[in-house]
Structure formats: structure tokens, C-alpha cells
């Protein structure tokens with residue numbers, strides 16, 4: 001499709017992102033035969049490994065294949081060469097995230113523990129210092145969180161942070177679009193396709209339906225597919241809590257204690273339980289290393305669920321101290337809570353593991369646009385052939 005120069009160091013570069021064993025692949029295709037997500041258009045994972053071996057960097061950049069893999073691990077289990085194709089696909093997703101990111105921060109975080117941990121600690125320290133310098137009056141005979149940290153001020157900071165996160169994430173998505181559609185296909189892409197295929201984006205973000213195909217042997221329903229179910233519960237908790245603390249903070253952060261049936265409480269409880277379950281499940285799986293997908297853990301695989309778990313635990317403490325009427329404990333845990341939440345959002349959403357939640361549905365969306373554009377281009381030829 002495109003003329004390009006091979007990068008002989010690509011395989012070596014991918015090792016820094018966690019690829020192990022890809023050099024042993026002899027291209028037999030067993031992995032593609034067992035992959036439940038492989039299609040004519042996306043031959044997972046053999047094609048990506050072949051492109052990697054021969055160093056065709058631009059073709060990999062134009063490919064959505066790594067995003068179509070949900071790491072069931074079947075390919076690694078059946079590979080006769082122990083080339084660990086599933087882990088290579090994971091490493092390619094990290095590499096692609098770094099390639100889309102124009103700031104270079106994703107590459108630093110994925111390839112250096114010092115950068116990743118240092119950035120989290122630096123941002124956490126910044127939050128603590130800001131609170132020490134600018135917190136409101138500390139009422140000590142009762143809990144007045146909105147005097148210590150006024151919700152209307154935190155809300156403005158939330159919106160500034162949301163604007164920054166959206167800018168970085170969407171500008172990286174624009175680079176992804178450039179690589180996949182602008183450079184990845186010669187077919188003209190009518191603008192109308194962006195509208196008619198937009199349902200893919202929303203549908204796959206909300207349902208994560210393709211995940212269910214990685215659980216095929218587990219049975220038919222949502223509840224019988226543990227990986228899809230657990231991931232969906234985690235994401236639903238994350239989205240609910242994000243909307244509560246960023247969009248509806250004044251409604252959520254109140255000094256008044258509402259009755260148990262109030263939506264402020266049960267929405268908060270649902271999000272907390274979902275986050276606690278999802279983060280613990282992710283960490284416990286990596287500790288036990290029973291499933292193929294947990295055999296290899298890159299530092300970035302630990303960082304996000306750990307930050308998520310700490311966010312949830314400090315949130316539970318905050319809620320408990322506030323309800324017990326302990327003012328100083330409430331104010332201190334609030335600062336600690338935000339010192340974890342801010343790096344978790346600012347670093348993980350546009351530059352870290354969280355970003356796959358955006359890149360996966362965008363990859364499906366771009367793939368649908370690309371396929372439709374290519375079939376539209378072929379239509380006149382087909383009609384002519386039929387006329388002959």
C-alpha cells in the first residue's frame with residue numbers, strides 16, 4: 001500500500017515495550033487459526049508479528065490489528081515456538097500509544113520506570129504543596145470539607161484538568177486517524193462516512209462487545225464471560241465516579257449528609273464497589289499469574305490498577321471519616337486522596353494504560369470507515385464488470 005523503508009531496530013525497540021520472543025516466530029499461522037477475533041481484514045496476530053520482524057514501522061502504524069486483540073492468550077498457548085504472540089500484541093499497543101503521543105511522555109513512561117514513578121510522585125507532591133499553600137480555613141469542631149476545599153474552586157480546577165486531558169487525548173487520536181486513514185488507505189474517504197459509522201464508536205465504548213469474543217468457551221451470557229463482565233464493571237465504575245467528581249462535583253461533594261436512598265449516595269457506592277472489585281481483580285490476577293494474560297507484567301500494568309485501588313481506598317476512608325465527624329482526619333485524607341487521583345487522571349488517561357479505553361473504540365471506528373471507503377471505491381469496477 002505504501003512504499004517505506006524498513007527499520008532494522010524495530011524488534012529491539014519493541015522489547016523495551018515488553019515484547020518477548022517475537023524473533024522466534026517462523027510464521028506458521030497456528031496463532032491466526034486459533035484466534036477467535038481474527039477476520040479476513042485483521043489476521044491476528046501473525047501479520048503484526050511479521051511486520052514487526054521485517055521492521056515495517058509505517059505499516060504497523062497504519063494497522064488497527066493490535067487494538068482488535070483482547071489478550072485471551074490462546075495464541076501464546078498454542079504457539080509451537082513459544083514466541084509469545086499475545087504479549088507481542090500487548091507490547092505493540094503500548095508502542096502505538098507512544099507513537100500517537102506527540103509529547104513523547106507516553107514513550108518515557110512506557111520505557112522508564114524512573115520516569116513513570118517519578119512523574120506520579122512529582123505530581124502528587126505538587127498537589128500536596130498546593131493544598132498546604134492554598135487550603136481554606138480548617139474548622140475543627142465539626143467537618144466542613146467545603147470550607148477547607150470549596151467545591152466551586154475544586155470544580156473550576158476539575159474543568160481545567162478535563163480540558164487538558166481532552167486536548168492531549170484527542171490530539172493523539174487525531175494522529176492515530178492520520179496514520180490509519182490518511183496514510184493507511186489510498187481510497188478517498190467521503191466525510192459522510194464519519195457520521196454514518198459513528199455508532200461504532202459509541203456502541204463499542206459502552207458495551208466493549210468484542211471483549212466477549214475472547215471469553216467464547218465460557219458460555220453465552222454477559223455473566224458467564226468473566227473477563228468481559230469484570231472489565232465492563234470496572235469501566236462502568238470508573239465512568240460513574242469520573243462524571244460525579246468532574247461534572248457534578250458540587251452535587252457530590254456536600255457537607256450535608258443525605259439519606260441512604262439519595263442518588264448521590266447509591267451512585268457513589270456503586271462506583272466505589274465497582275472500582276474496588278475491578279482494581280482488586282486486576283492486581284490479584286497479576287499476583288497469581290494463573291491466566292496467560294498475567295504471565296508477563298510490564299510496570300505500566302501495575303501502575304494503573306494500583307493507583308485506582310489507592311484512589312478507591314482513600315475515597316472510602318474520606319467518606320468514613322466525614323460520616324464519623326472527624327474533621328482533621330477528613331481534611332488530611334482528602335489531600336492524600338487528591339494527590340493520588342490527580343496523577344491517576346493526568347498521567348494515565350492521555351499517556352498511560354487508561355488510553356486503551358479510547359483507542360480501542362476509535363480503532364474499530366476507523367477500521368469501519370476504511371473498509372466502507374475501500375468498498376465504495378471498488379463499486380464502479382464491480383458494476384462495470386457486471387455490465388460486461
Ligand code: SF4
Pocket residue numbers: 024025026027028029030031032046049078079080081082083084085
Ligand atoms: S507466533 Fe507462533 S504460532 Fe504464530 S505464526 Fe509465529 S510461530 Fe506460528
Ligand code: SF4
Pocket residue numbers: 031034035036037038044045068069070071072073074075076085086089214
Ligand atoms: S491474544 Fe487472543 S485475541 Fe489476541 S491475537 Fe492472541 S488469540 Fe487473538
